[in-house]
Amino acid sequence: MSKPLSDLVTDLIHHDYQPPAGWAAVPPGVFKASTVMFSNVAALRARTWKSKAGYTYGLHGTPTTFTLEERIATLEGGRFCVLAPSGLAAITMVNVGLLQQGDEVLLPDNVYGPSKEMARTLLAGWGIGHQLYDPMDPDDLARRIGTRTRLVWLEAPGSVTMEFPDLRGLIAVARERGVTTALDNTWGAGLAFGAFDLGVDISMHALTKYPSGGADVLMGSVVTRDESLHHRILQAHGRLGVGVAANDAETVLRSLPTIALRYHAHDAAARELALFLGRQPTVRQVLHPALPGSPGHAHWAATCTAAAGLFSVMLDPAIAPERVDAFVDALRRFKIGYSWGGPVSLVVPYDLPSMRSDTSSLPGHLVRFSIGLESVADLRADLAQALEQLG
Ligand SMILES: *Cc1c(COP(=O)(O)O)cnc(C)c1O
Numbered sequence: 001m002s003k004p005l006s007d008l009v010t011d012l013i014h015h016d017y018q019p020p021a022g023w024a025a026v027p028p029g030v031f032k033a034s035t036v037m038f039s040n041v042a043a044l045r046a047r048t049w050k051s052k053a054g055y056t057y058g059l060h061g062t063p064t065t066f067t068l069e070e071r072i073a074t075l076e077g078g079r080f081c082v083l084a085p086s087g088l089a090a091i092t093m094v095n096v097g098l099l100q101q102g103d104e105v106l107l108p109d110n111v112y113g114p115s116k117e118m119a120r121t122l123l124a125g126w127g128i129g130h131q132l133y134d135p136m137d138p139d140d141l142a143r144r145i146g147t148r149t150r151l152v153w154l155e156a157p158g159s160v161t162m163e164f165p166d167l168r169g170l171i172a173v174a175r176e177r178g179v180t181t182a183l184d185n186t187w188g189a190g191l192a193f194g195a196f197d198l199g200v201d202i203s204m205h206a207l208t209k210y211p212s213g214g215a216d217v218l219m220g221s222v223v224t225r226d227e228s229l230h231h232r233i234l235q236a237h238g239r240l241g242v243g244v245a246a247n248d249a250e251t252v253l254r255s256l257p258t259i260a261l262r263y264h265a266h267d268a269a270a271r272e273l274a275l276f277l278g279r280q281p282t283v284r285q286v287l288h289p290a291l292p293g294s295p296g297h298a299h300w301a302a303t304c305t306a307a308a309g310l311f312s313v314m315l316d317p318a319i320a321p322e323r324v325d326a327f328v329d330a331l332r333r334f335k336i337g338y339s340w341g342g343p344v345s346l347v348v349p350y351d352l353p354s355m356r357s358d359t360s361s362l363p364g365h366l367v368r369f370s371i372g373l374e375s376v377a378d379l380r381a382d383l384a385q386a387l388e389q390l391g
Contacts (some may be wrong), residue, residue, distance in 0.1 A: 028067045028253055032246040034058040049238060050231065059243040068249045069221070071256055072211070075190035076203050078223035080230035082237050083244040087186060087206025090220025091115050094182050094204055095151070097236035101127035104148040108135035108165070109357050110158025112184055132357060136296060138169035145177045154200065155184040156193075156303075157289045157296060160350050160368055162312055164289035164296030167303060171199045180229070186210075191263045192304040196225055202233075208339060210308070213255040213262050215342030217248045262373065266309025266341075269379070270371040274311045276380055282319060282390040284364050287312040295361075309371035310340055312350075314364040315390065323390055324349055324365045330386035333379055340370030345379055 003011070023029075036055040038044040049060035061069075069081035084090040095118065099105055107119055109132045119130035129148065134140040135158065145152070152174045157164040167183075174181045182202035185195050189210045195203040205211070207219040224230045271290060278286040285293075288311035289300035300307070315324055328336060334347040350366045352359045371379065 027250075029063060030246050030250045031062040031064045032058075033062055036062075050234065059241060060238060062246060064246045064249045064253070065244055068244075068253050068256075071253070072205065072207070072221045073223050075211070075256070075259070076185065076205065076221075076223040077190065077194050077196045078203060079225045080227065080233075081221050081223045082230070082233050083207075083249070084220040084222065084237065084242050085244055085248075086218040087112075087204070087208050087220035088114050088118075089240075089242045090204045090206070090222050091118065091184070093222055093233055093236045093240065093242065094202060095119075095123060095128075096240060097232040098151050098180060098182075099123065099128045100150075102148060103150040104129040104131065104146065105151045105153065106131050106133050106141065106144055106149060107153045108133060108155055108158065110135055110161050110163060111153060111155050112159055112186075113355060115153065115184070135165040135170070136163055138166055138173045141170055142173045142177075145174070145179055149177070149179050152179050152181050153184065154181055155187075157187060157300070159184075159187060159310070160312060160355065160366065161352070161362060162287040162289055162294065162310070164294075164300040164303070166296075166299045167193075167198050167200075175199065187308045187310065188304070189259065189263060189308065191260055192306045192308065198303070201226060201229060207252055209341030210259055210263055210266075211252050211256055211341075213259065213341055213343070214251065215339065215344060217251045219244060219248055219252055263308065264306060265373060266371055267307050269373075269376045270307070270309040270311055270369070272376050273369070273371060273379055273383065274313075277313050277383065280387055282316050282387065283313045284316050285314040285362075287314065287362075287366075308340075310368070311371075312366050312368040314362055314366055317364040319365060319390055321365065324367065326389040327386050328367065330389050331382055332385075333374055333382040334369065342370075343373045345372035345374060346370040 036057055047054045047056050049056045052066050065083055073081040084093055131144050133144050156167050171181050180201045183195050183200040185203040186206040186209050203223045205221045207221055222233045274286045274288040277283050288294050290307040328347055328349050334345045337346050348368050352366045
Protein backbone atom coordinates (compact mmCIF):
# COMPACT_ATOMS: atom_id res chain seq x y z
CA MET A 1 0.00 0.00 0.00
CA SER A 2 1.35 3.42 -0.84
CA LYS A 3 2.11 6.06 1.78
CA PRO A 4 -0.52 8.58 2.77
CA LEU A 5 -0.40 11.60 0.45
CA SER A 6 0.42 13.84 3.42
CA ASP A 7 3.86 12.19 3.70
CA LEU A 8 4.65 12.96 0.06
CA VAL A 9 5.71 16.50 0.81
CA THR A 10 8.41 15.33 3.22
CA ASP A 11 9.64 12.77 0.71
CA LEU A 12 9.94 15.47 -1.90
CA ILE A 13 12.01 17.62 0.43
CA HIS A 14 14.09 14.86 2.03
CA HIS A 15 14.51 12.66 -1.03
CA ASP A 16 17.05 9.88 -0.64
CA TYR A 17 18.00 9.44 -4.31
CA GLN A 18 21.66 10.21 -4.93
CA PRO A 19 22.78 10.50 -8.54
CA PRO A 20 25.72 8.22 -9.38
CA ALA A 21 29.17 9.53 -8.53
CA GLY A 22 31.72 10.08 -11.27
CA TRP A 23 29.95 12.78 -13.24
CA ALA A 24 32.44 14.37 -15.63
CA ALA A 25 31.73 17.18 -18.05
CA VAL A 26 33.39 20.35 -19.30
CA PRO A 27 31.50 22.92 -17.20
CA PRO A 28 31.96 22.81 -13.43
CA GLY A 29 28.75 22.18 -11.49
CA VAL A 30 26.58 25.06 -10.37
CA PHE A 31 25.86 24.90 -6.64
CA LYS A 32 23.35 27.21 -5.02
CA ALA A 33 22.89 27.70 -1.31
CA SER A 34 22.20 30.03 1.50
CA THR A 35 22.21 27.19 4.08
CA VAL A 36 25.06 24.74 4.10
CA MET A 37 24.23 21.56 6.03
CA PHE A 38 26.56 20.02 8.61
CA SER A 39 26.57 16.32 9.41
CA ASN A 40 26.61 16.94 13.18
CA VAL A 41 27.15 19.62 15.81
CA ALA A 42 30.86 18.93 16.07
CA ALA A 43 31.23 19.55 12.33
CA LEU A 44 29.27 22.80 12.64
CA ARG A 45 31.53 23.98 15.46
CA ALA A 46 34.74 22.92 13.73
CA ARG A 47 34.09 24.61 10.40
CA THR A 48 35.43 28.14 9.72
CA TRP A 49 34.83 30.50 6.83
CA LYS A 50 38.50 31.53 6.98
CA SER A 51 39.69 28.65 4.82
CA LYS A 52 38.51 26.84 1.72
CA ALA A 53 38.81 23.49 3.50
CA GLY A 54 35.03 23.42 4.01
CA TYR A 55 31.74 25.27 3.68
CA THR A 56 29.86 27.25 6.32
CA TYR A 57 27.25 29.45 4.66
CA GLY A 58 26.36 30.51 1.12
CA LEU A 59 27.81 33.98 1.65
CA HIS A 60 31.21 32.49 2.45
CA GLY A 61 31.46 30.35 -0.64
CA THR A 62 30.19 27.34 -2.56
CA PRO A 63 32.03 24.89 -4.83
CA THR A 64 31.05 27.19 -7.72
CA THR A 65 32.43 30.41 -6.26
CA PHE A 66 35.55 28.68 -4.90
CA THR A 67 36.22 27.29 -8.39
CA LEU A 68 35.89 30.71 -9.98
CA GLU A 69 38.10 32.27 -7.30
CA GLU A 70 40.87 29.75 -7.95
CA ARG A 71 40.70 30.40 -11.70
CA ILE A 72 40.82 34.18 -11.29
CA ALA A 73 43.80 33.83 -8.92
CA THR A 74 45.52 31.80 -11.66
CA LEU A 75 44.65 34.39 -14.34
CA GLU A 76 46.27 37.13 -12.28
CA GLY A 77 49.25 35.16 -10.99
CA GLY A 78 48.15 35.41 -7.35
CA ARG A 79 47.44 32.88 -4.61
CA PHE A 80 44.16 34.01 -3.06
CA CYS A 81 41.00 35.51 -4.53
CA VAL A 82 37.80 36.92 -3.04
CA LEU A 83 34.82 37.59 -5.32
CA ALA A 84 32.48 40.56 -4.96
CA PRO A 85 29.15 41.36 -6.64
CA SER A 86 30.67 44.17 -8.76
CA GLY A 87 34.02 45.75 -9.50
CA LEU A 88 33.07 48.66 -7.29
CA ALA A 89 32.18 46.27 -4.44
CA ALA A 90 35.67 44.77 -4.84
CA ILE A 91 37.15 48.28 -4.43
CA THR A 92 34.96 48.69 -1.32
CA MET A 93 36.30 45.41 0.16
CA VAL A 94 39.88 46.63 -0.25
CA ASN A 95 39.14 50.04 1.30
CA VAL A 96 37.11 48.60 4.19
CA GLY A 97 39.63 45.79 4.76
CA LEU A 98 42.68 48.04 4.92
CA LEU A 99 41.57 51.45 6.16
CA GLN A 100 40.43 52.75 9.54
CA GLN A 101 39.46 56.10 10.98
CA GLY A 102 42.45 58.46 10.88
CA ASP A 103 44.13 56.65 7.96
CA GLU A 104 44.73 58.12 4.53
CA VAL A 105 44.50 56.57 1.05
CA LEU A 106 46.16 57.94 -2.09
CA LEU A 107 44.42 57.75 -5.46
CA PRO A 108 45.73 58.57 -8.93
CA ASP A 109 44.04 61.69 -10.32
CA ASN A 110 42.83 59.62 -13.32
CA VAL A 111 41.34 56.84 -11.14
CA TYR A 112 38.04 55.12 -12.04
CA GLY A 113 35.47 57.84 -11.23
CA PRO A 114 33.31 56.01 -8.65
CA SER A 115 36.46 55.13 -6.69
CA LYS A 116 37.19 58.86 -6.30
CA GLU A 117 33.55 59.42 -5.37
CA MET A 118 33.78 56.72 -2.65
CA ALA A 119 36.81 58.47 -1.14
CA ARG A 120 35.11 61.86 -1.23
CA THR A 121 31.88 60.68 0.39
CA LEU A 122 31.87 57.37 2.32
CA LEU A 123 35.54 57.27 3.32
CA ALA A 124 35.53 60.97 4.29
CA GLY A 125 32.44 60.34 6.42
CA TRP A 126 34.25 57.53 8.23
CA GLY A 127 37.19 59.80 9.03
CA ILE A 128 39.46 58.32 6.34
CA GLY A 129 41.32 60.98 4.38
CA HIS A 130 42.46 60.85 0.78
CA GLN A 131 44.72 62.72 -1.61
CA LEU A 132 44.97 62.59 -5.38
CA TYR A 133 48.44 62.14 -6.87
CA ASP A 134 49.75 62.68 -10.38
CA PRO A 135 49.96 59.12 -11.79
CA MET A 136 52.67 60.17 -14.24
CA ASP A 137 55.01 61.44 -11.51
CA PRO A 138 56.36 59.00 -8.87
CA ASP A 139 57.97 61.99 -7.09
CA ASP A 140 54.53 63.51 -6.59
CA LEU A 141 53.39 60.23 -4.99
CA ALA A 142 56.52 60.22 -2.79
CA ARG A 143 55.79 63.76 -1.58
CA ARG A 144 52.22 62.87 -0.62
CA ILE A 145 52.91 59.71 1.38
CA GLY A 146 52.70 60.60 5.06
CA THR A 147 52.59 58.85 8.41
CA ARG A 148 48.83 58.21 8.03
CA THR A 149 49.06 56.75 4.52
CA ARG A 150 47.98 53.10 4.58
CA LEU A 151 47.07 52.39 0.96
CA VAL A 152 48.06 53.56 -2.52
CA TRP A 153 45.71 52.76 -5.39
CA LEU A 154 47.16 52.33 -8.86
CA GLU A 155 45.45 52.12 -12.22
CA ALA A 156 47.06 51.37 -15.57
CA PRO A 157 46.13 53.09 -17.77
CA GLY A 158 43.61 55.66 -16.54
CA SER A 159 40.36 54.25 -17.91
CA VAL A 160 39.23 57.44 -19.71
CA THR A 161 42.39 59.43 -20.50
CA MET A 162 44.50 56.28 -20.97
CA GLU A 163 47.84 57.55 -19.59
CA PHE A 164 50.04 54.56 -18.78
CA PRO A 165 52.01 55.23 -15.57
CA ASP A 166 55.45 54.05 -14.51
CA LEU A 167 53.99 51.25 -12.38
CA ARG A 168 57.40 49.98 -11.26
CA GLY A 169 58.39 53.49 -10.15
CA LEU A 170 55.13 54.09 -8.27
CA ILE A 171 55.26 50.68 -6.57
CA ALA A 172 58.90 51.25 -5.55
CA VAL A 173 57.95 54.55 -3.89
CA ALA A 174 55.15 52.90 -1.88
CA ARG A 175 57.32 49.89 -0.95
CA GLU A 176 60.15 52.07 0.33
CA ARG A 177 57.70 53.62 2.78
CA GLY A 178 56.02 50.35 3.68
CA VAL A 179 52.64 51.32 2.20
CA THR A 180 50.39 48.65 0.66
CA THR A 181 49.59 48.99 -3.05
CA ALA A 182 46.33 47.98 -4.75
CA LEU A 183 46.11 47.97 -8.54
CA ASP A 184 42.84 48.29 -10.44
CA ASN A 185 43.84 45.65 -13.00
CA THR A 186 40.63 45.68 -15.06
CA TRP A 187 42.34 46.97 -18.21
CA GLY A 188 45.28 44.55 -18.06
CA ALA A 189 42.94 41.68 -17.08
CA GLY A 190 45.93 39.46 -16.22
CA LEU A 191 46.78 39.30 -19.93
CA ALA A 192 48.65 42.53 -20.75
CA PHE A 193 51.18 42.31 -17.89
CA GLY A 194 51.79 40.37 -14.69
CA ALA A 195 50.65 42.60 -11.83
CA PHE A 196 52.38 40.60 -9.09
CA ASP A 197 55.64 40.39 -11.08
CA LEU A 198 55.71 44.19 -10.84
CA GLY A 199 55.37 43.94 -7.06
CA VAL A 200 51.79 45.05 -6.35
CA ASP A 201 50.29 43.71 -3.13
CA ILE A 202 46.67 43.56 -4.28
CA SER A 203 45.10 43.22 -7.72
CA MET A 204 41.46 44.24 -8.04
CA HIS A 205 39.61 43.32 -11.24
CA ALA A 206 36.15 44.24 -12.55
CA LEU A 207 35.17 40.80 -13.88
CA THR A 208 32.22 42.65 -15.40
CA LYS A 209 34.54 43.50 -18.30
CA TYR A 210 36.67 40.88 -20.10
CA PRO A 211 36.22 37.85 -17.78
CA SER A 212 32.44 38.09 -18.32
CA GLY A 213 32.77 39.24 -21.91
CA GLY A 214 29.02 39.24 -22.39
CA ALA A 215 27.89 42.59 -20.94
CA ASP A 216 25.53 40.50 -18.81
CA VAL A 217 27.15 40.19 -15.38
CA LEU A 218 28.46 42.53 -12.69
CA MET A 219 31.28 41.02 -10.62
CA GLY A 220 34.63 41.90 -9.12
CA SER A 221 37.62 40.17 -7.56
CA VAL A 222 40.47 40.93 -5.20
CA VAL A 223 43.59 38.80 -5.64
CA THR A 224 46.59 38.70 -3.30
CA ARG A 225 49.71 36.62 -2.76
CA ASP A 226 50.02 37.51 0.92
CA GLU A 227 47.89 35.43 3.28
CA SER A 228 47.46 38.08 5.97
CA LEU A 229 46.31 40.65 3.39
CA HIS A 230 43.94 38.04 1.98
CA HIS A 231 42.44 37.49 5.44
CA ARG A 232 41.76 41.20 5.84
CA ILE A 233 39.96 41.25 2.48
CA LEU A 234 38.05 38.08 3.34
CA GLN A 235 37.00 39.56 6.68
CA ALA A 236 35.75 42.73 4.94
CA HIS A 237 33.85 40.51 2.48
CA GLY A 238 32.11 38.62 5.28
CA ARG A 239 31.36 41.70 7.36
CA LEU A 240 29.96 43.64 4.40
CA GLY A 241 27.94 40.62 3.25
CA VAL A 242 28.85 41.04 -0.40
CA GLY A 243 28.18 37.56 -1.81
CA VAL A 244 28.09 36.51 -5.46
CA ALA A 245 25.19 34.58 -7.01
CA ALA A 246 25.86 31.09 -8.40
CA ASN A 247 24.35 31.88 -11.80
CA ASP A 248 26.60 34.90 -12.16
CA ALA A 249 29.65 32.84 -11.19
CA GLU A 250 28.55 30.23 -13.72
CA THR A 251 28.36 32.86 -16.47
CA VAL A 252 31.91 34.04 -15.80
CA LEU A 253 33.17 30.42 -15.56
CA ARG A 254 31.69 29.82 -19.01
CA SER A 255 33.38 32.88 -20.53
CA LEU A 256 36.76 32.54 -18.89
CA PRO A 257 38.27 29.90 -21.23
CA THR A 258 37.92 32.29 -24.20
CA ILE A 259 39.21 35.42 -22.45
CA ALA A 260 42.65 35.42 -24.10
CA LEU A 261 41.20 34.94 -27.60
CA ARG A 262 38.70 37.74 -27.04
CA TYR A 263 41.19 40.08 -25.39
CA HIS A 264 43.64 39.84 -28.28
CA ALA A 265 40.85 40.27 -30.83
CA HIS A 266 39.60 43.41 -29.04
CA ASP A 267 43.22 44.62 -28.90
CA ALA A 268 43.96 44.15 -32.61
CA ALA A 269 40.68 45.78 -33.71
CA ALA A 270 41.11 48.73 -31.33
CA ARG A 271 44.63 49.49 -32.56
CA GLU A 272 43.46 49.44 -36.17
CA LEU A 273 40.53 51.79 -35.48
CA ALA A 274 42.63 54.07 -33.26
CA LEU A 275 45.12 54.48 -36.14
CA PHE A 276 42.23 55.16 -38.53
CA LEU A 277 40.84 57.88 -36.26
CA GLY A 278 44.33 59.32 -35.79
CA ARG A 279 44.43 60.06 -39.53
CA GLN A 280 41.25 62.19 -39.39
CA PRO A 281 41.77 65.97 -39.49
CA THR A 282 39.15 66.56 -36.77
CA VAL A 283 41.01 64.25 -34.34
CA ARG A 284 43.69 66.15 -32.43
CA GLN A 285 45.08 63.21 -30.48
CA VAL A 286 44.48 59.50 -30.01
CA LEU A 287 44.84 58.25 -26.44
CA HIS A 288 45.85 54.60 -26.71
CA PRO A 289 48.88 53.51 -24.66
CA ALA A 290 50.15 51.10 -27.35
CA LEU A 291 50.41 53.93 -29.90
CA PRO A 292 53.56 56.08 -29.95
CA GLY A 293 52.77 59.63 -28.92
CA SER A 294 50.13 58.57 -26.41
CA PRO A 295 50.88 59.58 -22.79
CA GLY A 296 52.97 56.91 -21.07
CA HIS A 297 53.55 54.89 -24.25
CA ALA A 298 57.14 54.15 -23.18
CA HIS A 299 55.90 52.73 -19.86
CA TRP A 300 53.34 50.62 -21.71
CA ALA A 301 56.06 49.32 -24.03
CA ALA A 302 58.32 48.47 -21.08
CA THR A 303 55.54 46.72 -19.15
CA CYS A 304 52.98 45.19 -21.49
CA THR A 305 52.75 42.59 -24.22
CA ALA A 306 49.15 43.46 -25.17
CA ALA A 307 46.45 46.10 -24.71
CA ALA A 308 42.73 46.12 -24.05
CA GLY A 309 40.24 47.21 -26.73
CA LEU A 310 39.79 50.64 -25.24
CA PHE A 311 40.92 54.08 -26.40
CA SER A 312 39.86 57.71 -26.43
CA VAL A 313 40.24 60.52 -28.92
CA MET A 314 40.55 64.25 -28.36
CA LEU A 315 38.53 66.10 -30.98
CA ASP A 316 39.52 69.58 -32.13
CA PRO A 317 38.46 72.12 -29.45
CA ALA A 318 37.14 74.38 -32.25
CA ILE A 319 34.33 71.89 -32.95
CA ALA A 320 31.01 72.95 -31.37
CA PRO A 321 29.89 70.59 -28.57
CA GLU A 322 26.61 69.92 -30.45
CA ARG A 323 28.61 68.57 -33.41
CA VAL A 324 30.40 66.14 -31.08
CA ASP A 325 27.05 64.90 -29.75
CA ALA A 326 25.77 64.63 -33.35
CA PHE A 327 28.85 62.51 -34.24
CA VAL A 328 28.20 60.14 -31.33
CA ASP A 329 24.46 59.99 -32.11
CA ALA A 330 25.18 59.22 -35.78
CA LEU A 331 27.11 56.03 -34.93
CA ARG A 332 25.03 52.92 -35.61
CA ARG A 333 27.24 49.95 -34.69
CA PHE A 334 28.70 51.72 -31.65
CA LYS A 335 26.11 51.90 -28.90
CA ILE A 336 26.09 54.70 -26.35
CA GLY A 337 26.76 53.24 -22.92
CA TYR A 338 29.16 52.70 -20.03
CA SER A 339 31.38 49.71 -19.36
CA TRP A 340 33.43 47.64 -21.79
CA GLY A 341 34.65 44.12 -22.49
CA GLY A 342 31.50 42.85 -24.22
CA PRO A 343 30.81 41.93 -27.86
CA VAL A 344 29.15 45.25 -28.75
CA SER A 345 31.28 48.32 -29.43
CA LEU A 346 30.48 51.25 -27.15
CA VAL A 347 31.05 55.00 -27.19
CA VAL A 348 30.82 57.67 -24.47
CA PRO A 349 31.62 61.39 -24.70
CA TYR A 350 33.16 62.53 -21.38
CA ASP A 351 33.24 65.96 -19.80
CA LEU A 352 36.91 65.93 -18.84
CA PRO A 353 37.12 69.21 -16.85
CA SER A 354 34.52 67.91 -14.37
CA MET A 355 36.60 64.75 -13.80
CA ARG A 356 40.18 65.97 -13.31
CA SER A 357 42.15 68.46 -11.24
CA ASP A 358 44.08 69.66 -14.30
CA THR A 359 43.13 69.04 -17.92
CA SER A 360 45.31 71.70 -19.57
CA SER A 361 47.38 69.03 -21.33
CA LEU A 362 44.27 67.62 -23.03
CA PRO A 363 42.38 70.40 -24.81
CA GLY A 364 39.30 69.49 -26.86
CA HIS A 365 36.42 67.05 -26.60
CA LEU A 366 37.12 63.54 -25.27
CA VAL A 367 35.23 60.61 -26.77
CA ARG A 368 35.98 57.09 -25.50
CA PHE A 369 35.53 53.96 -27.58
CA SER A 370 35.32 50.37 -26.38
CA ILE A 371 35.86 48.10 -29.34
CA GLY A 372 33.68 44.98 -29.39
CA LEU A 373 33.95 41.88 -31.55
CA GLU A 374 32.20 43.10 -34.72
CA SER A 375 34.03 43.13 -38.05
CA VAL A 376 36.65 45.87 -38.07
CA ALA A 377 35.63 46.92 -41.60
CA ASP A 378 32.04 47.50 -40.43
CA LEU A 379 33.20 49.54 -37.45
CA ARG A 380 35.54 51.62 -39.63
CA ALA A 381 32.73 52.32 -42.12
CA ASP A 382 30.45 53.32 -39.25
CA LEU A 383 33.04 55.75 -37.88
CA ALA A 384 33.64 57.16 -41.37
CA GLN A 385 29.95 57.93 -41.97
CA ALA A 386 29.52 59.48 -38.49
CA LEU A 387 32.68 61.63 -38.88
CA GLU A 388 30.83 63.57 -41.58
CA GLN A 389 28.94 65.21 -38.69
CA LEU A 390 32.21 66.88 -37.63
CA GLY A 391 33.25 68.11 -41.10
C1 LIG B 1 34.03 48.93 -14.70
C2 LIG B 1 35.19 49.27 -13.86
C3 LIG B 1 35.13 49.17 -12.48
C4 LIG B 1 33.88 48.81 -11.73
O1 LIG B 1 33.28 47.62 -12.14
P1 LIG B 1 31.71 47.40 -11.95
O2 LIG B 1 31.56 45.93 -12.03
O3 LIG B 1 31.04 48.14 -13.06
O4 LIG B 1 31.35 47.95 -10.59
C5 LIG B 1 36.26 49.49 -11.77
N1 LIG B 1 37.39 49.89 -12.38
C6 LIG B 1 37.48 49.99 -13.71
C7 LIG B 1 38.76 50.43 -14.32
C8 LIG B 1 36.39 49.69 -14.49
O5 LIG B 1 36.48 49.81 -15.82
